[in-house]
Amino acid sequence: MPSRLRQVALLAFDGVQVLDVTGPAAVFGAANDAAVHLTGSPFYRLHILSPQGGHVTSNCGLALVTAPLAGLKPGALDTVLVAGGSKRGLQALAQDVAAQAWLRRACARARRYGSVCTGAFALAACGLLDGKRVATHWEATDILGRTYPGVEVDANALYVEDGRTWTSAGVTTGIDMCLALVARDLGDAVANAIARRLVLYARRPGYQSQFSTVLAAQEKADAPFAGLVDWIRAHLDDALDVASLAARAGMSPRTFHRRFTDAMGETPARFVETLRLDHARGLLQTTLALKSVAAQTGYPTPAQLSKAFARRFGVSPGLFRAMHRDGPATP
Structure with missing residues (x-):
């Protein structure tokens, strides 16, 4: 632990998205609680700033109390984040x-x-993103790229680290990014404990797409398939062939394949594989053995999982795990 608190500034303004401020603030606050428990001292000091200070009104009507930028010397800051x-x-x-x-x-x-x-x-308006790869909300990626052609916009990533620059996509992804910042400072164990405390479903890595396969499917699915999407996700280790899915949907295999493909924009087999491989990526960041990962995601053998994983992502499960896991894998 450093002898001095690391100063973190979150810049807000009238019309700010309140979760862009409160989400990261909650992460750094929870990190301080963890640091106090471990060492007796907090790790961060958080500053909520705005150009003039005082009350700023968020885009949902909630007001935030802020300090003025001029009251804090720029050189004193460890981390500077601008909200959307x-x-x-x-x-x-x-x-x-x-x-x-x-x-x-x-x-x-x-x-x-x-x-x-x-x-x-x-x-970007300050020239601080020139030559950088960045993330922003999916609705704004095209506009950001056109307005600032010197910026490389990643339209899919939840957050992007490019040197000293960290940028996140829409709203709740600020929590994911700040968990990654805390993990860098205090370790994965602390970041994982914060995620549990905030009752998050999972810590999401930056490479993960902004577009959830399940949410997108639920948005597109009509009545026969809305419930089926949830059922598939909960039964990835079952036999999910067209015949069994068609029976569950109460259709003939031919009719089911046609209607599912029309509704979802991809075949049942491709959809199931996407859910299985997304789940496998999450499991590979744990210490679960590859054989168990394969079993839980519906692949009879690790070799079959490895083949599908490499075909989809261009790396083997072993290499992916070495790049992203929290700890050593069990044999």
């Missing part, structure tokens, strides 16, 4: 000469800096 929000609020921030100057100085001196959601636009 309304188009009008971001435009006002980008046109605020004093705020832009403060951001440039602060980010130049900070150990790391970045944005949550559309906060990337404020950084």
Whole structure:
């Protein structure tokens, strides 16, 4: 643990997306609780800032109490993050000469800096994302790329680390990114404990797509398939061939295959494989043996899982695990 608190600044403004501030703040606050439990001292000091200070009103009407940028020396900060929000609020921030100057100085001196959601636009307006690969909300990726052609926008990633720069996609992905920041500082065990405390389904890695396979399917599915999507996800280790799925849906195999493909935009086999491999990626970040990962995701042998995994992602499960696991795998 460092002898001095690491100073973290979250920049807000009128029209800010409140979860872009409170989500990361909750992560750093929980990290401090964990640090106090382990060492007797907190690790971070969190500053909620805005250009003028005082109350700012979020885009849902909730007000936040903030300190003024001018009251905090840029060189004192370890981490600087800009929240996203309304188009009008971001435009006002980008046109605020004093705020832009403060951001440039602060980010130049900070150990790391970045944005949550559309906060990337404020950084890009300062020239702080030129030559960087970044993430932002999926609705804004095209606009960000067109407006700032020097920025490489990753339209799928939940969050992206590029050198000292960390950027996240929409809203709740700020929590995922800040958990990764805490893991970098305090270790995976602390970050995992925070995720459990916040009752998150899982810690999501940055490479994961913004577009959930299950959510997208539920959005597109009509009545015969809405419940089936949830059932498939809960029974990935079952035999999920067309015949068995068709029987569950009360259709002939031929009719089921046609209607499912029309509704989902992909065949039943491809859909099932996607869910199985997404689940496998999560399991591979644990200490679960590869044989058990294969069994839980519906592959009879590790070799069959490895073949499908490499075909889809271009790496073997073993290499993926070495890159992303929390600890050593069991034999």
